[in-house]
Each structure stands twice: as C-alpha cells, then as structure tokens.
Amino acid sequence: MPYFQANLQNVRCFNLKRILALVLSVLMVLCLFAGCGKDEEKSPNAPDVNGDGLNKNEVVSGPINPLTGEKVSEDKSDLRPYCVMINNHPDARPSVGLSQASIIYEALAEGGITRMMAVFNDVDGITVGSLRSARPYYISMAQAYDAIYIHAGGSEQAYSDIKTLGIDNMDGVRGARSGEASSYYRDQTRLSQGKNVEHTLFADGSKLASFCKNNYELKHDSSYDNTYGLSFAEDAVSQCTNSSADFTVYYSYYNTTFKYDTDKKCYHAFISGDEYIDGGNNSSIDLANVIVLNVPTKTIDSYGRQAMELTGSGTGYFFTGGKYVEINWTRADRADNFHYTLKDGTPLNLSVGKTWISIAPLDSTKGIVFNG
Template sequence: MNKVLNKVMIKAIILVMILTMSTVTGCKKKVSDTSVNEDNQAETNITDSEEQENNDTTDIEDNEEPQEVEEVVNNHEGEVINTLTGQWISEEAANRRPIGIMINNLKAAMPQSGIAQADIVYETLVEGGITRLYAIFRDFDAEKIGPVRSARHYYLDFAFDHDAIYVHYGKSTYAKDKFKEWNSPHMDGLSGLDAVMCYQDPTRVRPHSTYTSYDKLLKAWKQVGYRETNKEDFEAKFKFSEEEINLTSDMEATYIDLPYSHYEQKPWFEYNEEDNLYYRFQFGGKHIDRETDEQLKYKNIIIQFANIWTIKGDKYGCMNMTLVTSGEGYYITNGKAQKITWKKPSHYKPTLYYNENGEEIKLNKGKTWVSVFPKNRKSKITFTK
C-alpha cells in the first residue's frame, strides 16, 4: 500500500513540475511579445508624427541619445549666437568684430540706405538740435550704406560698448583728439581710405551723398590692419533671455514719442501687436530704408537719460555728454516699459542696464534701438498716444 502511495505522490510531483515549467516558459514568451509590440507602437508613433514631412520611416535604436534628436530639431550647425541680437548667425559673421557707422539723419538725407541691416542703432544729439545715428553691424551684406557723416567724440563710447570699429566721413576737432587719446580704432573716409571705402551717389547733393558698402568696408579694414575678431575677454553689453519676456510693469508703451529738441525730426515708435515689434517714424512719416523700401522696426527700445550740453564758446555749437557715469532710463518691449538704471565704469567697459532690484536686465532676442536722451527733457517723453 505504501509503495502504491509513494508512486502516486512521485507522479503528482513530476506533473506539478512539468506544469510549472510550462507556465514560466509561457510567461517569458508573453513578456517578449509585449516588448516587441511596444517597440512597434513607438516606431509607429514616431512615423506618424513625421509622416507629413517624410514618408520614409527611421528605426529608433534603444541607445539613441536625446541630444541627437535635439540637434536635428534646432538645425544650427555651423552657426553661433550673435551677441548683438541673441539670434543665430553664421560662425564667420558671429566671430567678426562689429562695425559702427555714423549715419546722417537730416531730412535732406532721407531715405537712408542699408541701416535696416544694422543689429543695433544708437541715436543722440549733435549740434543744432539734430540727431545722428550710430548703426552697428555684424551680420550684413549691404551694397549701399549711408549717407555717412562725420564723427563726434562721445559716440566713441557707443563703439567701445561693443568693441566696434568706428566708420565716419570727417570728424570734429574733439573727435580727432579723442581718437588718439583713447586709442579708438576708426576708419575715416576723409583720408587715404576715401577711394577704398566710400563712393558718391550722383543723385544726392553733398554732404548727403557719401556711401559705403560691405565689400568696401572689408577692403578698407584689410588695409588698416585692425584686429578682425572679437576680444576673447570682452563682456557683451546685452544679455538675452531664452524665454520671451513680457514685462510685469503697469506702464503701457505703445506709442513712444521722443522729442529731442525743437528740430522738425520729432521721432516716435508705434507698437505692432501682430509681430510684437516697434515701428519707427520721423519727419511726420515712416522711417524707411531706401534699399528695401521697408520701415525700420525693433524688438527692444532702451532710453538712456544723460547730461547733454553745448560746449561753451564752441563756434559750431558742438555738444558734449557724460557717459562714463551712471543714470536712469527705460527698457521697452512687447508693449510695456520698465524703469531701469545704467552704469558705465570706463570708456573701455560696456554700459550695463539694471532693473529696480539692481539685477542686470535681459532683453528679448532681436534688434535694439538705443535712445540716449537729454536728461533735462525726460518729462517730454510719452509712452501712449
């Protein structure tokens, strides 16, 4: 009897072991099938998302790194960030030192040429209540830029702000002295560089007829032998935000009126909500680039208040201003304005801008207009119509 029981028990144990092994093998097969299905589903999802752009499917390996996908999406191979705008440009242009050009801004000089390609434009007063523009270029190829006019010494600080070469056609006595004293790199059309760097437009009357171009500037640059690349230790004046900035200020800024003086120019900006840019106006109408027939427009506006005065006893009424100091101003973008302060510790250090908490501000990516405005006229500025 015991022998019979033992045989039965042995058979039962063997049967249980066989069933257990079958179950484990079945589970393994089921897991394997599920993995294949997930891979297929992942591949299907990827293919679906790319179907409109490319009908070819691409296998995604298990060890593929996320960085590779991001590089394909960004597609900025061979490009570098432009420190003047925060935007991607060619590596060649990004590593090239900026060029700043003195632009005639009289009514007789309108419309100007090539300045729509400038990354940054400075505007401030010269003698007689008129303004001149200092347009800073890095990524450009313009065949005609101007009219080019003579230098004023305080504009050298705008050039130093960006390690830029100052391009001009003539200069004041004060500028002549400061170019030497401050060792400022510059290219003057009223010199041996005239035939290399400049040409005259026969449809314009002097002194509103002098122009330059990208090719001519690079030829003159080679001739004078100035450093062609950025300083390795140079601190960029502007810092840019990776995310779009919408100021939390309560100050609306949709119509910026900037009456520098009694002169008829009377510039202003109007905010366009469709593209979030500020469109430039002066002399009662749109400020146009002659070469593109398009209106000048900017993502950022900086108003920098400064002490500006006429030099006592100067027979031409030449002006001066204090820029190596600190002061107040406004940063304007996306329909709002916020109060800021600014500080420039020396001619060779950039002007930096700070919010009311003393933190250096970041700008939205894009082109910037800087208005260096007389401090004693700041109450004349309006921000809405």
C-alpha cells in the same frame, strides 16, 4: 508532437506577444511626449519670424549674434563689430542699411538735429549711408563694443580723440590710406536732385570690410567680453510693468515716435509722421527693443556742438512687447559696456532682435510722451 513541446511553443509565442505589446506601448508614450513638446506655447509677445531678420524671441542653442540674440549659422562672436555714423538730416533721408544693423543709436548733434550710429555685426555686402562726421560721444559709444568706427569727417575734438585713444577707424573725408577714400562714393541720383553734397556720401560695405581686413585686427582680444553686457530672454516682456504701444522721445524740437505693431510684434520708428525705412531695400526697421537713456547734454561752442557724459550711471526706460519699465544704466569707463538693470538691481534681459537706443536729455525737454 509531444505535449510538453507544444506547450513550450505556446509559452514562447505568448511571451513574444507581450514583448511586442510592451515595445508598442513605450513608442506610443514617447510619441505623445514629443507631440506635447511641439505644441508648447511660446510667449505671446515674442517677435514673429517675418523674413526681415527678426527671429522669434526664444532662447536658442548654438551660435548667436551677440548684439541681437538671433541664431546664426556661424559663430562670429569673436569678431569686432562696425559702428557707422549715419546722417539724419531731412535731406539725407531715407538712410540706407539701417534695416541690416543690429543696434541703432540716436543722439543730438548740432542745431537740435539728431544723428545716428548704426552697429553692424558685419558690413560685407552692405551699402551704408548717407554718412556723417564723428563726435567725441559717438566715439565713446563705439568703444563700448571694441568696434571699428566708420565716419566722414569730424570735429577737431573727435579727431583728437581718435588719435590719442587709438581708435581704429575709416574716414571718408580726410582718409588718405590706400583703399580708404575709394570705399566711399557720392550718390549721383541725390546730387542730381539738388541735395547738398554733405547728404550724398555713401560707403560700399565690401570695400570697408576689405580695407579693415588689411589694416586692423578683426578679432576681439581673447579676454574681451563679447556678450557686450547684453542678455536675452524669451519672456523679457514679463519684466515690464506698464503698457504703452505708442510713445515719443524728445531730443529737442527733434523727436522720434515709436509705435508697436501687434501683428509683427515689433516697434517701428517715425519722425514728423513718416516711418523710418531703409532706402536701400524699402523695408521697415523692425525693432524688438527700444531703450531710452536719460543723459544731460550741453552746448560747448558757437557751432552748437554737444557734450554728454556716457560713463558713470543714470536712468532710463526699456520697451518691448508694447510694454515698458524704468531702468538704471551704469558704465565704469569708456572701454566698458553699458550695463542695464531694473530698479531693484536685477540685470535687464532684452527680447531677441534689433534694438534702438535713444540717448536724450529728458529732463530738459518734454522727455517721453506716452501717446497710448
């Protein structure tokens, strides 16, 4: 072979080796960066994935449940949620369906007893109960979500508000439309245990959803803010300035204690020493956030019915990750969302997951007692 041809082949082989070496080097660098991305540290106070619907508290891409910030497979943020009145009398516990709610409200009813309103992104396939009657201030809470309101009876003022305000609702007591009353049923086991009849009414969520599909518009208006004024962040706990893994909210002689579970990184709620559980699946109610709003209440009649103003502004507390911070809340009118800020006016970020909102007259009770 002539000298120049052999030399040309050597040059080509040398260049090919250099190119291969360069490609391998680039691939190694890319793999190194990819590995670093996988090992990136997350917030130590982020709720763990635990099979109970509580997702890691991290910002996600794609569709989310706007009530919890959790990632979902299908974007349903344009659909109206359901607000369901839940009985909290001792004979009505354990309630059914609470572990599947996105947000749980607790506020006073008559006789110093509290009542709950559970906010569901969807009720299809869920049994809920036992159900209780409507009150004007709960209707106001439901309006903050443009929600369909599920109840069993109500005060005369509540019925008046439902009519005059045009509240889309389902009533398990006076409901007379086709498919309305049949969505509700009495739990025969509880009746056989001697429970009073008012503590035994439940609803079949699939029938509720079917009735609403046939009678109401299921989507928000296109101009509606379907974030509900809520925002979520991975480091929401960094807003908190004080520690308290165990605290009690006093409504009256009724009180709810919240304890932070360091293993599951969430709160559990207790009443009279017993944990609130979902009687439908015997599971805990895992809470990423607890919000306590200081709202004065007053008794307005001989039955002990309450009145409270849920528009305007006020103060409160936000708990997440075993810590808390004082907050402010505002709401322009009944159609507005609740807006939460830190004391300096910075919008409040929630941790990803379920939220319990306590509405309590803190100034006329023991308020909040920090147990540890």
